[in-house]
Amino acid sequence: MRHKGEPDIIASLASMYKDMVPSGFTGIGDDCAVLPFSGEESLVITTDMLTEDSHFLRNKISPFQLGYKSLAVNLSDVCSMGASPVCTFLSVALDRDAANGWIDDFNEGYYKLSSRYNVPLLGGDTTCSPRGITINVTAIGKVNNKHLKLRSSALPGDKIVVCDTLGDSAAGLKIIRSGKENLSAPYRILTDKHLMPAPCIEKGIWLGTRTEVHAMMDISDGIAKDLRQILACSNTGARIYTHHLPLSPELQQVCQIENWNPTELALCGGEDYSLLFTVAEAKYETLQKTYYQKFQEPLSVIGEITVPGKGIEWYDEQGKQNRDYMGFTHFSSL
């Protein structure tokens, strides 16, 4: 279960169903549920609901982009467990305005990403609603049990690592909301990252095969919020070096022009859909070299896992900071 819902409701459901979950199954509490499949393999299953005016604004994202993104965020959950996507299910409620051309373009965007990774849509529900557009995707993946990565496996001393850059999608959202999406190249690059995020499919599957990678999850609500999930599930603390956050040149450029704080966007912004994981310290050098050879991209160490009870301690060049950062919540008040 993605932890973007009301924490009280999720905790209450987890407690209600705790005794019903069969042995070997993982229920509420990770990116995906885990079901034993055969002796060696498990299925991972995730589901996400996107509602109009809460997760997206119809006049700010094209139906093609929204179809692509609806699938991307679910494939991201699957691959953050180290699993390969197998199939998806799509439910869409449409109002009259969206019944014709809109849904065709939406389906084209969904298909574009489906076909790129050869993940078939196997079913769903298309229905009408007088209350605008709602989308629900369920994605299923398969993983060798030895390659399954949970949020609960971080160990004190592990390095905290991220793929790609952070904060681009959050900056893209800020740009869109201020109507500057067509200004120039860096603005367009950031809005594209928000509208059509690239899920780390191959990277997640590959990191799954590495035993030195301990805990892993995707970054959907900003690491200030997401990292706390790993800490809670693993019963550990963390130290984060905010001056080591990987920031794209576009983010730095736009933040300078707009006088935005790139560190806050990188830590507290949502929807990066890159990967956050922890790595045994002694094996990190080899891992990052092999990763670079394979993906031609660097990894970034942003901190370390510490002992329980510390929460997140934030450091910058000047040393320990006397403040905290919180993560992203979808714009429910719009």
Add this chain to the structure above:
Amino acid sequence: MRHKGEPDIIASLASMYKDMVPSGFTGIGDDCAVLPFSGEESLVITTDMLTEDSHFLRNKISPFQLGYKSLAVNLSDVCSMGASPVCTFLSVALDRDAANGWIDDFNEGYYKLSSRYNVPLLGGDTTCSPRGITINVTAIGKVNNKHLKLRSSALPGDKIVVCDTLGDSAAGLKIIRSGKENLSAPYRILTDKHLMPAPCIEKGIWLGTRTEVHAMMDISDGIAKDLRQILACSNTGARIYTHHLPLSPELQQVCQIENWNPTELALCGGEDYSLLFTVAEAKYETLQKTYYQKFQEPLSVIGEITVPGKGIEWYDEQGKQNRDYMGFTHFSSL
């Protein structure tokens, strides 16, 4: 994929993904998708979206009833394939009015049916929305491949059989919409059947084990519409005897008082969530005796499967009728 969506959209998606569906998988077109699980077993997966003012009216169904019903309609799909439910996933979008007590009662209703059949909720998404309540359930079941029942297995000469009575839920909806739900016992019984339908879990699983049962599906949109799915998938026609439809005493009583047509409610009304299946003629007598011993309820033969190209021919006591019946579509214009 449940066929209550726009037929054109479903046909277009089925065609887009046709070549991507791996061998041994069943995609869009039955109550559930089918995924090979082990050599002998398959998983069946279904998903359904319920939207406010289209599938339910907030002031006409209690949150407890809606939670129960949201799960019931999905378990009904699973069991109509002959499968046993394994687990479910629940996404709910809530507005501010539903954020507190409403969702707790909804979750209690969902839990009530989950615990009755020991089907754990393993994940989902709880999110807020300014546009009212939307619910999406994904249900997963498991079935021995020999017991899997598809819509495509009806054979000419098969008897067409239903469990339970037909039309009660549709009458219940009519009663609710006319504000008469508290009038007297038969009215309350019919509205209860609409608000908290009992899915045929044990019956579906048991019928799955019987080789003389050929095609099977659940009745969600009225048999006038649902039976056409079996005919299209099996490339057959059908003859239906409208005077053999099983009607409850409550339905007959209320229809007499209100001057409603019980045959039309039984054929065209939706949401019965009983089972519609076809049986090899020579083995029907034994099947219905064994069924009665097991469930203390009769089965009802309502017609026969005929050769292709005939569509549905409707008969009553006077012989062949010169008319057609259509099924149920959710009340989208409310």
